[in-house]
Amino acid sequence: MDDETDGTDDPRREFAEECRSARELHNPAPLTQAHLARLVRTSKSTISRVETCQARIPPELPPLLDEVFATDGKFKRLYEAAVAASFPSVYRRRMAMERVAVAIREWSPTLVPGLFQTADYARYLFEGGYPRASAREVSTLVNDRMARKALFDGDMPPDVRVVLCESVLRRHFCPPETMRRQMKALLVAGSRPTVRVQILPLDAPAHLFIDGPVSLITSPKHNVSVCMENHRTAGILDDPDLVRAALRAYDELTGDALSTRESARLITEQMEKLT
Template identity: 80%
Template structure:
């Protein structure tokens, strides 16, 4: 489904579509309908979990969609519906970005302050959200963490996008969470960088000033090779498609990768910082 199709179908709640498709697939399974208990046994989960999914009570557990595709032989349908449901849970400002990200063939990330969402661990996300929303309840925190982690599914697909990440060195030294959690986050960063589709580079603290120095920027390349520039600030997000701005952003990103440490040197620096946290 293209972005235009998704926007045209925005009146249909993706979470409810997921619930209806799950119930329909269960009832049409084989020669006899599956009960919720029967499906739960096949998925190695509880009947109450299946009931909550089919009645739209709470978030969908991230492990369930690929298992549904396996049981029903639906070739990734439930995974796609799950991604759409997660995207719909984000504020309107971010939904187009989520749609672009899901369809991307290449994603370039720059972050001056934090590990980008695609590479965050659950505990890192939890501390981020609790710091930003100290009055949030446990359910709200859990829902936010699940939504954030669901974005990482695109890295595990059959045709993952090429992901290029440049982080300011300060990201490695910003310890807003306990040392053991930050250490695991850095280990996850190293693991991500070892994937053939992901490259992680660190921009040294003494690198020259640049256009993106104050804010995180993501450049997303579509299957048609058009590039959109996503910029985020406090409770705002913008997507820029103007060709002149995109060219400037691409040139700036190339300069960042040129000034950054190589992927191998960056991995060594991340590993050294991990050792300091033991």
């Protein structure tokens, strides 16, 4: 694994230790768990469980800790690393790459990519994909997915390009209102200065990525890796010839896709058809 994906051996434990240390060393006076709980609008038992690694970190807690302790995003970064550590190694590597990426190119023929999913949309996906999962397990999966969106809120968010097959807009596996909110979220994401969303029409020519989702992630050193996924598995390719072929194929996709303005218009039209 290269330097860009290195991290702590146990980011969850580091989060706990940093929380306890910041609380005990707080200036002008140490904070009790009960006092910290009041400041971050949670319970003393939650703080206790977080500091002893007996429960998952509530996703709303890290930014509040950063605010209380003026730690400039440290708890948020540790939380993202802890979430990534809960995934299999190939997904951990992919998520570590996302966090430091300068550019991300996404293609999906079937679903809205995870970085752009709403919580409700993701919940229906997980409930369908993991029918034996408990409500708590599904909720954990959803929270972990939502945590990935933190990369958009940093000081230097990556440039993100997304091409979706038109079928993504027409696939309604969730209630109409959930799909409406998901389409609205796509429009909002596409309005960011660092994000472009394009739709590939159903009658577009065949292409290299036609049978599955692909992400091309550019590192701070401008190295590009190709991440390919299928049923609960993933692979990361770094071979220069394969990367060049993937970049060419992605350029062809963006050329065949509707413009961002036309894409937004199509998303809006599909959204308005949902009742």
